[in-house]
Amino acid sequence: xxxxxxxxxxxxxxxxxxxxxxxxxxxxxxxxxxxxxxxxxxxxxxxxxxxxxxxxxxxxxxxxxxxxxxxxxxxxxxxxxxxxxxxxxxxxxxxxxxxxxxxxxxxxxxxxxxxxxxxxxxxxxxxxxxxxxxxxxxxxxxxxxxxxxxxxxxxxxxxxxxxxxxxxxxxxxxxxxxxxxxxxxxxxxxxxxxxxxxxxxxxxxxxxxxxxxxxxxxxxxxxxxxxxxxxxxxxxxxxxxxxxxxxxxxxxxxxxxxxxxxxxxxxxxxxxxxxxxxxxxxxxxxxxxxx
Numbered sequence: 001x002x003x004x005x006x007x008x009x010x011x012x013x014x015x016x017x018x019x020x021x022x023x024x025x026x027x028x029x030x031x032x033x034x035x036x037x038x039x040x041x042x043x044x045x046x047x048x049x050x051x052x053x054x055x056x057x058x059x060x061x062x063x064x065x066x067x068x069x070x071x072x073x074x075x076x077x078x079x080x081x082x083x084x085x086x087x088x089x090x091x092x093x094x095x096x097x098x099x100x101x102x103x104x105x106x107x108x109x110x111x112x113x114x115x116x117x118x119x120x121x122x123x124x125x126x127x128x129x130x131x132x133x134x135x136x137x138x139x140x141x142x143x144x145x146x147x148x149x150x151x152x153x154x155x156x157x158x159x160x161x162x163x164x165x166x167x168x169x170x171x172x173x174x175x176x177x178x179x180x181x182x183x184x185x186x187x188x189x190x191x192x193x194x195x196x197x198x199x200x201x202x203x204x205x206x207x208x209x210x211x212x213x214x215x216x217x218x219x220x221x222x223x224x225x226x227x228x229x230x231x232x233x234x235x236x237x238x239x240x241x242x243x244x245x246x247x248x249x250x251x252x253x254x255x256x257x258x259x260x261x262x263x264x265x266x267x268x269x270x271x272x273x274x275x276x277x278x279x280x281x282x283x284x285x286x287x288x289x290x291x
Contacts (some may be wrong), residue, residue: 001083003090007138010091014052014140022049026141028132031055032072033081036176036184040145041085043173052139053082054091056098061127072189091139098134107133112159112250116152116263117274120240128153129160136166143169149183151261151276152250177203183275190271199268201234202275209262213279218256220244231266240265240272247278256280
């Protein structure tokens with residue numbers, strides 16, 4: 001496995017693979033890898049001849065008072081995990097490699113970014129779209145793999161690829177959870193023991209929402225209200241949002257019909273955690289998520 005830090009090194013290696021007719025898969029990450037990231041890499045390993053993973057904490061997607069400086073980093077551990085899965089190349093650039101002096105070009109999006117995380121983190125998706133667009137141009141993968149835990153991000157990336165005519169297949173992969181239900185996240189490491197127990201209210205509330213929908217609740221406001229009421233039972237939980245939106249447009253819905261994303265962001269102490277589930281739509285057995 002190679003670890004490279006420059007754009008030229010990545011491009012040279014990928015060009016060589018493509019000259020050999022190999023299919024290249026790509027998993028973009030911010031590092032501090034866990035089993036959720038590992039599941040994306042394993043899927044890429046199954047689908048592709050060669051796998052590239054990027055490890056880059058992207059400053060552009062962090063707001064002024066967010067956790068850029070404290071975001072966990074451990075390249076050595078990340079490299080061991082990647083190697084154990086069979087990743088062929090890690091791209092680990094410095095900020096200056098990705099954003100040269102005078103950088104002033106951005107990829108932005110309307111519509112899909114106005115609700116959910118885009119509403120509470122107004123610059124976030126401009127940073128995500130810009131860095132992912134750059135990474136796609138650098139790596140030129142045939143397939144790119146993203147997790148459903150960041151469901152809005154998955155929808156945004158799919159739309160960007162479609163709108164900008166990028167010749168890349170975006171593959172969505174299911175949420176990976178801890179044994180007790182908490183969705184895997186690099187930010188889980190911020191939680192102390194008491195907060196970690198309190199954080200289980202998220203997955204418990206997800207299960208409640210799924211059960212209500214399965215039992216026939218179709219009023220989106222009632223579903224959201226029941227989920228908020230359940231979250232409020234946990235004193236340490238502070239709700240950022242709980243919303244039911246169209247999976248295709250990320251616009252709020254009144255009725256649970258079609259392909260609906262029910263998503264939440266909740267602070268446990270100072271740590272912001274997200275989780276979601278999808279109702280309806282046709283089950284895509286290949287990716288394991290609703291589509």
